[in-house]
Amino acid sequence: xxxxxxxxxxxxxxxxxxxxxxxxxxxxxxxxxxxxxxxxxxxxxxxxxxxxxxxxxxxxxxxxxxxxxxxxxxxxxxxxxxxxxxxxxxxxxxxxxxxxxxxxxxxxxxxxxxxxxxxxxxxxxxxxxxxxxxxxxxxxxxxxxxxxxxxxxxxxxxxxxxxxxxxxxxxxxxxxxxxxxxxxxxxxxxxxxxxxxxxxxxxxxxxxxxxxxxxxxxxxxxxxxxxxxxxxxxxxxxxxxxxxxxxxxxxxxxxxxxxxxxxxxxxxxxxxxxxxxxxxxxxxxxxxxxxxxxxxxxxxxxxxxxxxxxxxxxxxxxxxxxxxxx
Amino acid sequence: xxxxxxxxxxxxxxxxxxxxxxxxxxxxxxxxxxxxxxxxxxxxxxxxxxxxxxxxxxxxxxxxxxxxxxxxxxxxxxxxxxxxxxxxxxxxxxxxxxxxxxxxxxxxxxxxxxxxxxxxxxxxxxxxxxxxxxxxxxxxxxxxxxxxxxxxxxxxxxxxxxxxxxxxxxxxxxxxxxxxxxxxxxxxxxxxxxxxxxxxxxxxxxxxxxxxxxxxxxxxxxxxxxxxxxxxxxxxxxxxxxxxxxxxxxxxxxxxxxxxxxxxxxxxxxxxxxxxxxxxxxxxxxxxxxxxxxxxxxxxxxxxxxxxxxxxxxxxxxxxxxx
Numbered sequence: 001x002x003x004x005x006x007x008x009x010x011x012x013x014x015x016x017x018x019x020x021x022x023x024x025x026x027x028x029x030x031x032x033x034x035x036x037x038x039x040x041x042x043x044x045x046x047x048x049x050x051x052x053x054x055x056x057x058x059x060x061x062x063x064x065x066x067x068x069x070x071x072x073x074x075x076x077x078x079x080x081x082x083x084x085x086x087x088x089x090x091x092x093x094x095x096x097x098x099x100x101x102x103x104x105x106x107x108x109x110x111x112x113x114x115x116x117x118x119x120x121x122x123x124x125x126x127x128x129x130x131x132x133x134x135x136x137x138x139x140x141x142x143x144x145x146x147x148x149x150x151x152x153x154x155x156x157x158x159x160x161x162x163x164x165x166x167x168x169x170x171x172x173x174x175x176x177x178x179x180x181x182x183x184x185x186x187x188x189x190x191x192x193x194x195x196x197x198x199x200x201x202x203x204x205x206x207x208x209x210x211x212x213x214x215x216x217x218x219x220x221x222x223x224x225x226x227x228x229x230x231x232x233x234x235x236x237x238x239x240x241x242x243x244x245x246x247x248x249x250x251x252x253x254x255x256x257x258x259x260x261x262x263x264x265x266x267x268x269x270x271x272x273x274x275x276x277x278x279x280x281x282x283x284x285x286x287x288x289x290x291x292x293x294x295x296x297x298x299x300x301x302x303x304x305x306x307x308x309x310x311x312x313x314x315x316x317x318x319x320x321x322x323x324x325x326x
Numbered sequence: 327x328x329x330x331x332x333x334x335x336x337x338x339x340x341x342x343x344x345x346x347x348x349x350x351x352x353x354x355x356x357x358x359x360x361x362x363x364x365x366x367x368x369x370x371x372x373x374x375x376x377x378x379x380x381x382x383x384x385x386x387x388x389x390x391x392x393x394x395x396x397x398x399x400x401x402x403x404x405x406x407x408x409x410x411x412x413x414x415x416x417x418x419x420x421x422x423x424x425x426x427x428x429x430x431x432x433x434x435x436x437x438x439x440x441x442x443x444x445x446x447x448x449x450x451x452x453x454x455x456x457x458x459x460x461x462x463x464x465x466x467x468x469x470x471x472x473x474x475x476x477x478x479x480x481x482x483x484x485x486x487x488x489x490x491x492x493x494x495x496x497x498x499x500x501x502x503x504x505x506x507x508x509x510x511x512x513x514x515x516x517x518x519x520x521x522x523x524x525x526x527x528x529x530x531x532x533x534x535x536x537x538x539x540x541x542x543x544x545x546x547x548x549x550x551x552x553x554x555x556x557x558x559x560x561x562x563x564x565x566x567x568x569x570x571x572x573x574x575x576x577x578x579x580x581x582x583x584x585x586x587x588x589x590x591x592x593x594x595x596x597x598x599x600x601x602x603x604x605x606x607x608x609x610x611x612x613x614x615x616x617x618x619x620x621x622x623x624x625x626x627x628x629x630x631x632x633x634x635x636x637x638x639x640x641x642x643x644x645x646x647x648x649x
Contacts (some may be wrong), residue, residue, distance in 0.1 A: 061418045063399040072399050075413050108402050141403060142501035146480040163401070184497035204406060205497040265396055 006035055010176045011115060011166050012220065017042040020090070022103045024179040024210050026218070038086065040114065042106070045089035046172050047079050055128035058269035065269025070113045078102050080110045083119035092199075101201055107177055111261050112164050116272050120166045121279035122262040126180070127160035127173045128152050129217035134173040135310050136165050137292065139229035144294060146180045148229060150190060150209065158217040162169040164262055169279065172220035172285055187297040223283070225314035227292040228256060242304065244313040246290045253289045254280065290314035334548055335388070335448060335456040335523075339513045340492070341469035342461035343530040344432055345581065346593075349569060350541055351417040351430055351548065354560040358551040373634045388414075388433040389493070389502040407496060407504045411441035414503075415448050430548065433490055439506035447506070457544060458517045461530035462611050462623050463510045464598020473586050483607045485510040486613050510610075511617035529621065531595045537561045545581045566593035577647050 008015040008025035009032050015025065016039055053064045053071065063072040072080040077097050081089040088110045090102055115122050125138035126149040137152075139145050140146075146162070153159060161176025167175060184205040187194050197207035232241060247253045257280050261267060267276050290313065295304045392417040394402040394410070397417040402410060432601040435447050461469075467481040476484070484490050507513045518525055526547040533540050538554075538561050545552040562568075570591075573579045599607065611618060618624075 060397050060399065061416050062397070074398075074400060076409070103401055104404050108404065130337065140501065141395050141401060142499045144499070146499075183499050185495075200404060201406075204404075206403065206499075263396070263399065265399065284643075 009175055010111075011164075012119070012168075013037055014039045015042060016040065019044045020099055020102060020106075022107065024103065024107060024208065025107060025176055026178060026216075032190050040042060041087045043087070043089055045081070045091060047081070047091050050081050050089075056269055058265050060265075063265065063269065065101075065266065067271040068117060070117070070266065070270060071115070072105070072109055074105050078105060080106065082110050082113040082117065085114055085119075088114060098202060100198075104201055108163060109263070111177070113266050114272070115166050116165065116262070116266050116270055116276075119272060119275040120168070120174075121283065122256075123165040123167065123260055123278060124163070124262040125165050125260065126162050127165045127176070127223075128157040128312060129160045129173075129221045130157045132221060133224040133311050134160055134217075134221040135225045135314075136167075136173065136223060137227045137229055143229045144231060145229060146182055147186045147293075147298065148294060149180050150182060150186070150214075150299070151216055151298065151305055154190070155301065157304060158215045159284065160217045160221060167223060167283060168220065169224050169277070169282065170285065174220050175216070175218050178216035178218075179208055180213065180214070182207050182209060186298065223287050224311050226257070226283075226287055226289040226309070227314060228260070228289065230291050230293045232293050232295050242293055242295065244290050244308065244316075246288055247312060250284065253284050256289065257284050288314040331429065332451070332454050332549070333429050333431060334454050335431050335433050336459065337506065337517045338435075338459040339461075339466060339510055340434050341466050341473055343459045343528070343533060344434075344565075346530075346533070346564070346569075347457065347459060347528075347544060348430065348432060350544070350560055350564045353564050354374060354541075354545060354550055354556065357556055357560055357563075360550075387502065388431050389435060390503045391501055391503055394503060402422065402503060403499055406442040407494075410503055411439045411447050411506070412443060412445075415446040415449055417441060418451065431586045433505075434507060435505040436507050436513045437520045441506070446520070446522065453523045454549075455524035455526065455547060456517060457526045457528060457547060458514070459528045459530060459533075460514050462595065462598060462618075463614055464602050464607055465530075465595050466510065466598075467606075467610070468597040468601050469591070472591050473583060475586065478602055478606060482602070482609060485610060488512060507542060509613070511614045514621070527621075534593070534595055537565075569593075 004019060006017045006021060007028035008017060008022060009028040010025050012032055014028050014037050018041075020042065022042075050071065051207050053069060056065050056087065061063055062075075068084045070080075070082045072082075074080075076093055078093055083089070088106060090106055090110070092102060100263045101192050112122055123136055123138055125136050126145050127134050127136045128149060132137060137145055143265050149159060149162065159178055159180065160173050162178070162180045164176050166174040166176060181200050182190070182192070182197075184194050184207070187197060187207055192207075192209075194205070194207055194278075197209065197213075199205045200208055227244075228247075247256060258264070261276065261280070267273055292310075295301050336344050336347055391402050394414070394417060398413065405413075431448075433448055437446050437448070438444060439447050463485050467478055467485055470476065470481040470484065471478050474481070486509055488509050490507050490509065492507065493500055493502050494504050496504075510518070518527060526543065528540055528544060538557055541561055542552050542554070542557045545557060570593075602610075
């Protein structure tokens with residue numbers, strides 16, 4: 001179990017992984033490994049060795065948190081301990097749990113917790129790159145982030161990060177996990193055959209697109225625009241329904257951005273609200289944010305996206321109602 | 327220690343009056359001057375009049391992915407429906423961060439699911455009770471038909487289906503997780519017969535006929551102000567015709583699904599008797615005979631006194647919380 005070792009690179013960090021293959025992550029070059037970027041350890045470990053944590057105000061039955069230490073239990077699958085922004089310890093609950101099961105939750109929650117521990121501002125969304133500039137598309141679970149990301153990749157955008165979007169203090173989006181997860185129905189609507197795609201976990205109808213299946217950007221890129229996905233209804237009407245609308249109120253933008261942070265509960269439980277707030281304020285001053293009113297249906301979305309200039313649209317003040325607001 | 331607050335469920339089969347109750351609660355709280363600290367920002371700015379699409383802040387639906395993700399600390403869509411139903415009842419009730427007033431949670435799930443191993447799919451720890459709203463299944467069929475744009479035949483089959491669920495596809499994403507319901511009768515029984523949390527049973531038909539009396543029982547059960555003038559005003563402000571015109575004024579209610587012309591449509595009882603065929607009615611009445619009888623539904627659904635319940639309509643097993 002602990003025999004295999006591998007090095008990966010993501011978020012401008014090097015990851016040394018033991019006992020677990022993570023095919024979603026790009027390999028780390030010798031050059032990067034020899035550089036100055038920190039090396040993060042991902043290792044199997046018996047949770048019996050983990051010291052007891054005092055109950056924290058933001059704990060849930062599945063999460064225990066203290067400054068520099070987060071424990072996550074995924075029932076019947078695995079347990080994770082993330083410490084000091086440098087180490088992820090993982091434990092398989094039983095032998096029926098596959099590497100893929102572990103890496104699915106490790107890449108989502110454990111890596112996110114580690115980035116938060118490092119004081120990095122993490123948004124929940126997808127980041128895409130074009131012409132050396134990045135946009136970030138955000139929305140809650142089920143809002144259609146991955147579908148949008150894949151549609152944009154069909155139109156020449158390259159994937160910078162999926163799910164966890166790390167933004168550096170100087171406004172660069174760091175290349176993250178270069179994969180997206182598409183549901184069966186979305187994959188089919190894009191003309192992909194789900195039978196050819198690896199499922200995110202055995203028996204699930206949600207699939208991984210990674211490696212050769214997508215174009216990725218592997219360098220940090222300046223963030224140009226933030227978009228909040230708003231799913232339009234089939235029966236919506238009115239001339240403004242399809243218009244990208246900039247959020248001009250500073251207060252609204254800050255609130256929206258706070259709500260789109262990756263797992264605000266982790267941020268609080270880990271005592272990282274201070275640095276997080278500073279990063280948020282800085283970002284919100286620098287980068288325009290807008291509502292992206294996505295048409296319902298993949299074909300309609302694709303043709304609508306062709307007419308948009310997403311690198312510029314967020315900065316345009318399109319709404320007269322917003323303009324007269326104080 | 328975790329931050330804990332009292333909370334209740336508003337449990338019902340879909341199209342049985344759940345939203346009406348939530349609108350009433352929102353309005354009652356607004357009239358009573360509650361909520362100033364924990365209502366939505368929009369509600370605070372807009373104190374003059376109830377606005378359907380801005381103020382309905384009674385709490386998130388229990389099947390919300392956003393809420394589950396926060397509590398579980400993972401992306402709930404990385405779990406199968408079976409895995410999720412096993413953990414949903416244990417998510418606890420920690421205050422969701424940055425959320426609105428979270429006290430009265432709408433829920434359409436049955437109390438347990440075939441995947442929950444006999445355990446509730448909703449958290450019960452610290453829960454003060456469940457308001458269970460029921461409505462004659464023939465009327466539910468008509469309302470479902472408008473809501474989902476299904477024909478009555480399909481709605482009847484849905485009500486009878488012991489495996490019925492909302493959002494059941496495992497092939498696409500969405501903002502809510504699967505909600506197992508079973509048939510109409512199984513759903514009602516799952517809530518009414520569970521022994522873990524107190525129940526206040528309300529019949530939609532009774533809310534129509536004696537709104538002030540029954541909404542007052544609702545307010546009392548939820549520890550809300552229940553003075554008569556206050557209840558009278560809240561009832562008057564949330565009458566069906568008022569809600570319907572508000573829906574028109576506001577250009578549609580956002581909980582209305584695609585293709586559904588209006589959410590607050592008729593509100594009447596007895597439409598099932600008028601619109602279902604004799605055969606469709608007989609199917610429902612035969613299959614649900616025992617449950618219909620138990621809850622006082624005869625041939626004409628409205629205006630039948632509730633049988634099997636104590637004088638104030640509380641269930642015999644319920645803790646005596648009502649005045």
